[in-house]
Amino acid sequence: MSVRFEARVEITHLPGILDPQGATVERALPALGYDNVSDVRVGKSIRLVLDADDEAAARDQVEEMCRRLLANPVIEAYEIALSELSAP
């Protein structure tokens, strides 16, 4: 019996790689009066649902998806958060 999971993948620039969107937002915020902001990073969030035997299997598979397609390991880091979906 497989279990249904929701995976949320957060993709951000690797530390040290310039994030042009983050840099632009960081410059824009002080114009609105937010002078206390630093280290802005703009990334992507991908949400998907998958069925797997258990959480470890689900995580392995999402990791693989990240490496092969969802993220570009040359410039991006990813973090995976999994939660079990309860039956309706």
Next chain:
Amino acid sequence: MSARVGVVVFPGTNCELDVAWAVEQLGGSAELLWHGERGLDNADAVVVPGGFAHGDYLRTGAIARFSPVMESVARFAAAGGPVVGICNGFQVLTEAGLLPGALQKNAGLAFLCETVECRVETSASVLTGLATPGAVLRLPINHFEGNYVCDAATLARLRDEDRVVVRYVRNPNGSLDDIAGVCSEGRNVVGLMPHPERASDSMLGSEGGVVLLRSLLEAAAAGAAVAS
């Protein structure tokens, strides 16, 4: 016999006819290669042209690299065949792992559409065989994601191995080390953001791309002569 250049077409590619026209003006023959087919139609060289392959969804080139034609392109490249990626084609080749690094959004987030000066850095590549290192070519760029990045070790290797093929004279997009184009270890795969095909006739405002495309045709013809 004239060199046969296969020009890959993904849904969303939009520079294939420009490349085919330029190749034919210079005496080559061009065949369009639909991305869903595996055949390369006996091409002596392959160009992955510019555009927005598969809508550039997720990341530029991220989906295109899984198209059936890319397996054949990778095999062709591994066998030493000349492969050139222009603009979106460069992005596709980096995603496919045929070239190192990645192309991300321009510094300053500006879409750039202008003619820029590019310096040829090496004549040891299939795209620059006839060019003189140090020569400055006027080539159009037309991109939002042309900001070349790679890690420090890769950059050191590219420099040591003389694999930066063209550099911007004035960096328009934030690219690391002013890189406009790089080549593979075998020097037969080249990717660049500027568009040589749009600088292939004086009527287009520049003929800076002619020496590059002629180099490619010569490399293609040399390969064809070896194969036959």
